[in-house]
Amino acid sequence: MSVSKKTVLGFINGNQEAISKVYFEYKNLMYFVIANYITSQNDADDVFSEAFTKALENKSKIKDTNNLKSYLCSIAKNEAINYLKKEKQIIALDTIDEMYGEDDLHNALLNDIEPLLSNKETIIVYYRAVFDYSWSEIVELTGIPESTARRIYTNVKERLRKDLL
Numbered sequence: 001m002s003v004s005k006k007t008v009l010g011f012i013n014g015n016q017e018a019i020s021k022v023y024f025e026y027k028n029l030m031y032f033v034i035a036n037y038i039t040s041q042n043d044a045d046d047v048f049s050e051a052f053t054k055a056l057e058n059k060s061k062i063k064d065t066n067n068l069k070s071y072l073c074s075i076a077k078n079e080a081i082n083y084l085k086k087e088k089q090i091i092a093l094d095t096i097d098e099m100y101g102e103d104d105l106h107n108a109l110l111n112d113i114e115p116l117l118s119n120k121e122t123i124i125v126y127y128r129a130v131f132d133y134s135w136s137e138i139v140e141l142t143g144i145p146e147s148t149a150r151r152i153y154t155n156v157k158e159r160l161r162k163d164l165l
Contacts, residue, residue: 002118008065023052026069029119030076032126037080044080051079069115113160121156124149 003011003018003025010018031048038044055075062071114122123142127133135146142149 002069005065008062008068011068012059012062012065014059019056022068022072026072026119027052029069029122030072032123033073033076034080036131037077037084043083047079047083048076050083051076054079066115069119116160116163117156120144121152124152125156128153 003021007018007021011022027048030051031044034044034047034051038047051072055072058075062068113125117125120142124138124144127138127141128135133141135149138144138149139146144152
C-alpha cells in the first residue's frame with residue numbers, strides 16, 4: 001500500500017504523525033534497495049538511517065505527491081552508492097548498474113510498473129524477476145510464507161497483463 005496524498009503532504013510539512021506513517025510504510029522498501037548494494041547489516045542499517053534523515057531534510061523538494069515512493073528509493077540507492085564510494089568498495093558506477101541491470105530492458109519495464117505495485121509486491125517482483133532468487137531465498141529474506149509470496153507474484157502478473165494489454 002502507498003500512503004495517502006494527505007499523509008505525503010503532512011510528511012512534506014513536517015507533521016510527526018505523517019512522518020511516522022511514511023517511515024513505517026517505506027522502511028522495508030528503502031532497506032531492500034540499500035541491501036542490494038551493501039551486504040553488511042550494520043552498514044545497511046547506518047545507510048538506511050542516513051537515507052531517511054536525508055529524505056526528511058529534503059522533504060520540501062518533493063513536488064509531486066504521487067512520487068514519494070520513487071523519491072525515497074532514489075535517496076536510498078544514492079546513499080548506498082555514496083557509502084560504497086566513501087568506503088572505496090566501488091570502482092565504477094557502471095559496474096553496479098550492469099550488475100543490477102539498470103540498462104536492461106526488463107528494468108525499464110519494472111520502473112514503469114513499480115508505481116502500480118505495493119511495497120511488498122515490489123520487493124517480491126524484484127527478488128524473483130530481477131535477481132532470480134528462488135522461492136526459499138525469498139521466504140528467508142522477507143519472512144513471507146512461500147505460498148503467499150507465490151500468490152502475490154502470480155496476482156501481480158495477472159493484474160499487469162490486464163492493465164497493460
